Amino acid sequence: MTVTDGSPVTIVATDADDQPRRTPELEELYRGFESELLVPLWTEIGDLMPPTPRSKAVPHLWRWDRLLPMAERAGRLVPVGRGGERRAIALANPGLGGRPFATPTLWAAIQYLNPGEDAPVHRHTQNAFRFVVEGEGVWTVVDGDPVAMRRGDFLPQAGWHWHGHHNDTDAPMAWIDGLDIPFQHLVESTFFEFGPDEVETRETPQRSRSERLWGHPGLRPLTHLEPTPATPLLAYRWEYTDRALAEQLALEAEGHRATVEPGHAAVRYTNPTTGGDVMPTVRAEFHRLAPDTATAPRQEVGSSVFQVFDGTGQVTVGRQSWSVQRGDLFVVPSWQPLTLATEGGLDLFRFSDAPIFERLHQHRVQYKETAQ
Amino acid sequence: MTVTDGSPVTIVATDADDQPRRTPELEELYRGFESELLVPLWTEIGDLMPPTPRSKAVPHLWRWDRLLPMAERAGRLVPVGRGGERRAIALANPGLGGRPFATPTLWAAIQYLNPGEDAPVHRHTQNAFRFVVEGEGVWTVVDGDPVAMRRGDFLPQAGWHWHGHHNDTDAPMAWIDGLDIPFQHLVESTFFEFGPDEVETRETPQRSRSERLWGHPGLRPLTHLEPTPATPLLAYRWEYTDRALAEQLALEAEGHRATVEPGHAAVRYTNPTTGGDVMPTVRAEFHRLAPDTATAPRQEVGSSVFQVFDGTGQVTVGRQSWSVQRGDLFVVPSWQPLTLATEGGLDLFRFSDAPIFERLHQHRVQYKETAQ
C-alpha cells in the first residue's frame, strides 16, 4: 500500500492562502461559531486529517542506569499501600505534555517492591502485564493464584482480575509494568475496585496453578473449553521463550523458513484459547537479533515500547538513533520507521497497541525494501 | 454488574493525607523524576483510575435553530473546495478544550452545500456517515456510485473509500456528518488522500447501484460472498426504517415482544455481510418513543450523539435536562445516565462508539430498575 507524499497536505495545513480571506463578516461568523460551541473543519483539517499519522509522541530513550536508581530512591522515601496502590514510576513521553504516557495509548513504568512489602489487592479494567529484566523474589497473586516473577518472564494480567504483589525475600525487586492506561483514559472506559490490603496467600510456589493447567504445548484442560478474551496462562517463562528463539535461528541456519528476516527471530505471546494476542488491547513479543544483523526499516500504525533484555545494539526511530544496552526502554510512535542493528547480538522485549488497530480494521504495516 | 461507590477513590484522588509527606528528599526525588521524564503513579492514580468512567466531555445540547443559520451564513461567506475540502461545522464539546470533538471519540458536524457546488473527492481512514434531518438534492458519490440523500436517510461511508458530493438542484442542502475523527486522532491512525476536484459522475439516480445490489432483505449477490469490515449498502432509506419501527410498536400492541421496553422501538443499522455494526468503530441506530413514553435510565461505556428527527420530548443526561425538538443534537458522555421521555412521540437518530468497546471487551451497560 503506497502512502501519499505529505507535502501538499502540509501546505493545506499551514498556507494562509488556503483559508478564506478574513473579512469582517467572516470574523463575525467565527465569533458566532465560538459562542455556539462550533468549530469549522476547514481551519482544522491539516491537523485532524494528515496524509499519514503524525504522532504527538516523540521517539525517546530511557536509560536503565538512570531509571533504576530513581526507583531505589523512591523505595526509601515512598511507602507503598492503599491509595497510591503501587510504587510505580511511569515513562512520560516528552511530546505528551508531561502526562505519564509512554505513547498516546500505552503506559510503561518501573515498579519497585522492598523486602516484606505488599502491594495491596485491587482490580481495574485496564489490561496489564509485568516483564522482568532482572532479579526475582516477588510473587504476584492473581485471583488467589501466586505467580513467581523471575528474569525473562512475561506475566500478563488481564483487566478486571484481582491482583496484588508481595516480596517475601530479603532483597528488593524492580520490574516493568505495561498497561493500556492512556488508551482507556482517552476513551473513558475505566473501572476500578479495591480489594484486601494484603494478598490472599503468601505461598511461594515455583509454578502457578495457571501454568500447571495451561502451560503444556497444545493441550487444553477439559474444564476450560470456551475461548476467553485474555489468556488464562499467567506466566510465560524465559526458558521457553529463549528456546523458541534459539530454535528459529537454528532452523534458519539449517535452511528452513523460521525467522522474520535473516538473523531476526521473533515470537508473539498468545492466548492459548484463541491463538490471538494475550489481551484485547496489548500485543507482546520477544525479538532476538543474531550477531551482525540489521533489520529492514518498518513502519506500523500504532505505537510500541521496547526494552533491551540482553546484548547491545543501535536503534533508529525516525530521525533518532541510540546505542542501547540491558534494561534501556525506548518508544516507537505511530508510523515512525524503526531499524534495529547489532554486532554482538540483541534480545528485545516489545509490547504494542496493535490489537486495537487490527480489531478495528485500522492496522497498516509498511516495509521499506532494504536498509540503505 | 454492580459498580463500586465512587467516594473512597474520590478521597484517594483529593485527600493530601493520602500522599507521602513532602520532605526535602521527596521534593528532590520529584525534581529528579521531572528531569528524567518520569511521573509516579501515586500522584496520578485518582485521575487515571477512577472507580467508574469520569468523562471530560459534558452533556450538551446544540439547537438546530441556532446551528442551521450558522451553516447558511457559512454558505454565503466560505467557499467549498480543495484544501478545506468540506463546508462542515463541528460540535465542540465544552469539556474538551475547544477542539471540534462532540465527545472524546466522535465528530458531529453540520455540512452545507449550495446549488451547483461540488465537495471535492478524497478518501481517509476515518469512518464516516451522513444523516439527513431535512431537505434533499445532494448526491454523494462513493467510489463512483451516486447516492441520493433525502430526509430520514442514513448514508454510511466507510474508511478509505473515495467520495465527494454535488448539489445539482437549485436549493441548498444541509445534513449531519458523523465520523470517528477524534478517536483516530487520539490513537494516531489517520491516512488521507486527495482525489479529483470534481465528482466522477453527475448522474442523479433515485437508487444507487449499492442499493440495487444489496437493498433486498436477506438476499446476497453471488458476486460478493466474503464478509467486509464495513457495510456495502450505501443508503438505508427512511421508508424502511419508518416501517420497521412502526411494526415493532404494532407487534407490541398485539402482545408480542418486539420493543426494547414498553413504547420504545429501536433498530440498528447493520452490515448485511456480517449482521454486525455498519462500520468497525461506529454504531448507528434509530429510536422511536410512542406518545406518553419514558425510558428507564441507562448507563453505557462510551459516548453517543443523538439528533431529534421528529416530535418533541424531554432528555436527561446526568444532571442536565432539556426539552428537545426537530434537529436538536445532544451528546451523552461515557457512563452518564440517559433518560428519554415524550408526550407526543419522539423519533431519534443515534450514533455511538460502542463497537470500539465491544471489540476490545471493554463494553459495559447498566440499567437502573426504574426511574426513581
Next chain:
Amino acid sequence: MTVTDGSPVTIVATDADDQPRRTPELEELYRGFESELLVPLWTEIGDLMPPTPRSKAVPHLWRWDRLLPMAERAGRLVPVGRGGERRAIALANPGLGGRPFATPTLWAAIQYLNPGEDAPVHRHTQNAFRFVVEGEGVWTVVDGDPVAMRRGDFLPQAGWHWHGHHNDTDAPMAWIDGLDIPFQHLVESTFFEFGPDEVETRETPQRSRSERLWGHPGLRPLTHLEPTPATPLLAYRWEYTDRALAEQLALEAEGHRATVEPGHAAVRYTNPTTGGDVMPTVRAEFHRLAPDTATAPRQEVGSSVFQVFDGTGQVTVGRQSWSVQRGDLFVVPSWQPLTLATEGGLDLFRFSDAPIFERLHQHRVQYKETAQ
C-alpha cells in the same frame, strides 16, 4: 486448484495385479480378519480413496407433470396426521438403493395438503425449508408465528423449532420440502418431538411476525442482537428475489459487475444475523439466466437439488442432458460438472449441502474455462 487425472487410481482400484497374490496363507489371514471384524485398507482403497469424489448418487430428473399427479392421488388416498406426520413424497435417487434420498445428504419431497387439513405440530433437529413453485393457501406455523406460503417464496424452518401447516382455503396446495434428513441420518444426530395435533393458531396474516421484525434491508431489531445459527426471517418473498435478480441483469446491461457470469444473475438467501447461509447445513440460492445464455461448466464438492421455477432450458449434469420446464427437479451429485443453457430465459431455485463442506474445510469448486 488442479485435480489429478483419475486413470492411475482407477487402475489401482481395479487391477488385480495390484493386490498381493492369493496364497493359502493370505486366504487364512483374510479369514482371520473376518472373524476378528477387521478389514484391510489395501483391498478397499480404490473405493474409499478415489482421486476425486465418485458419487453413488446419479444425475436424475423428476418431471413435475409426473410428480404432481402422484401427490394429488396421495391426497385422495392417504390421510395426513399424527404418526405419518406429513403427506410428503420424496425423490429417491436411483443410485442410492431405493432410500428416499435425493443425494447422500439432501432430502427433497413434494408435500400436499387438502383444503381444511392440518399437518400436526412437531419439531426435529433436521433443518428444513419449503419452496413454492405454484399455488398458495397454506400457512406454516413456526413457533406460533403463521407464515403464508405463495408462489416463489422461500420459507426456511431451522432445526428444533415447532412447526405445523394448515390449509384454510378451498383448494389443495403442493410445494417442495428440502431437508438435511439423509445427512443427519448418516451421522446419527436426529432428535424428534411431537407437538399438538393441530396448529396453535388459524390466523392467516399476509406477513408473519418474523417478516415484520426482520424483513427490512440492513435493519436489526434491538431486541435481537446476538447471532443465531439459523435465520430468524421465516419468509423470503418472491417480490424481493425477483427484483434483486432483475437489477443484477440491469446493472450488467449498464456495464457494472453484478452477475456471476454474462447473463447469469444469482442471489443467496442469507441469515441477517450473520450474513451467512440460512441454516448450518443447507444453502439456498435462486439463479436467473437471461435469454440465450449458457453457463460455464462448474464442479463442486457436495450435492445440489434444482427446481425449475420458470422458463425452459437445457441442463447437462455429467453425461446426462435434459430439456427442462416449470417444476422439474434435478440433482447434481458431488463433483459432477453442471452446465445450464436457455433460449427464452430460465429461473431456477437451488439448494445444496455446501455449508457442511465450507465449515469443515472440505469445500472445493472448479470452473472449466468456457463452454465448448
Next chain:
Amino acid sequence: MTVTDGSPVTIVATDADDQPRRTPELEELYRGFESELLVPLWTEIGDLMPPTPRSKAVPHLWRWDRLLPMAERAGRLVPVGRGGERRAIALANPGLGGRPFATPTLWAAIQYLNPGEDAPVHRHTQNAFRFVVEGEGVWTVVDGDPVAMRRGDFLPQAGWHWHGHHNDTDAPMAWIDGLDIPFQHLVESTFFEFGPDEVETRETPQRSRSERLWGHPGLRPLTHLEPTPATPLLAYRWEYTDRALAEQLALEAEGHRATVEPGHAAVRYTNPTTGGDVMPTVRAEFHRLAPDTATAPRQEVGSSVFQVFDGTGQVTVGRQSWSVQRGDLFVVPSWQPLTLATEGGLDLFRFSDAPIFERLHQHRVQYKETAQ
C-alpha cells in the same frame, strides 16, 4: 436438555395401524411411486426421524492381543507399497455391514511397518492422525518434515498434506491410525494424489521442525500469524500429556477445580493457532482416571473410539460391558451412554467426530446425575 421418551415414536415406527390401509388403490399408488423413483415419508419416518439417535453402529471391543498378532502376520504376508499404500487393518463395526468403519464417521486401524520399509508418499483430503500405544522407530514425514513416533505420542496429520512413513530401525512397529474416511466417503468429498514412492528424507531427528517452531507453550512464531484450519504442530509428546494430567489430579488434591469430575483428569489436543480442535472433523483427547474412580454416565451426539493406553478398568457402553487393558480399542456409538471405572487407575486415548456436530450446531451432550 431433556429428551422425550422413545416409546411413542417406536410405536409410530412399528404399529401397522399407524399406516393407511393397504387398499388396491393404495398398492397401485405405491407401485407408481416406485416406477417414478419416489418414496413416501409416512412409511419411513420411524427410521428417519427417531426421538433420539439410533446408531446402526454397535458398541464393540477389539482386544489388542488379538489385533497385534494379525498385524504381525500381515507384516509377513503382505507387502507395503504403491497402490495398497499402507499396511493398515481397520476395525469393522459389526453393525455397519462389514465395511471398514469403526463408526459411521470414523476409521480406526492398526498400521504395521517392518524394518527398512517405506509407506509411500501420498496426500488425501481425509484428516488423519497416528497414536502410539507401544514401540517406536518409525518416522512419519509430513511435507518433508520427519516426525519421530514414540509411545504415548499423538501425531496429527491434516488433510491434503503430503506424508509417508519409514522404519529405519531393525524392529517392526505398529500404531493406530485414526481418520474421517467413513464420513468423507458418505458425504463424497474425497480427493487423493500420489507422491514419490519413497519418503523425501531419511533424517531421524528426535524433534520435528514443526515442534521446534510450535512446541513452546503460548508462543507463536512471527512467521506464522494466520489461523490455520488444522494444527501446524505435528507431534504432541507423551511427556507433556502425562504431566498435564498428573498436575490436574494434583491440583484437585490441593482443593482446586482442575478435573472434569472427581478423579477424572482430561486434556484436549488443540490447534495452537485457534485454541480449537486439532482438525476440522476430528477431536482428540486423553483421559486419566485415578485409582478407584468411576465416571458418571454420559451421552453425546456423535461417535468416539477409545484406546486403553495403560492400566485396567471396566467400560460400559449402552448395554455392553467389558474389562479392558492396554491396547484394547472400543467404540461408543452416537447417544449411547458411556461409563468408565477403574480400581488401579486407567489411561485412555479418545478420538471423536464432535467437531462436525459443533460446527453444524447439531451437538448435544447429556450427563445423568450419578450412576444408578
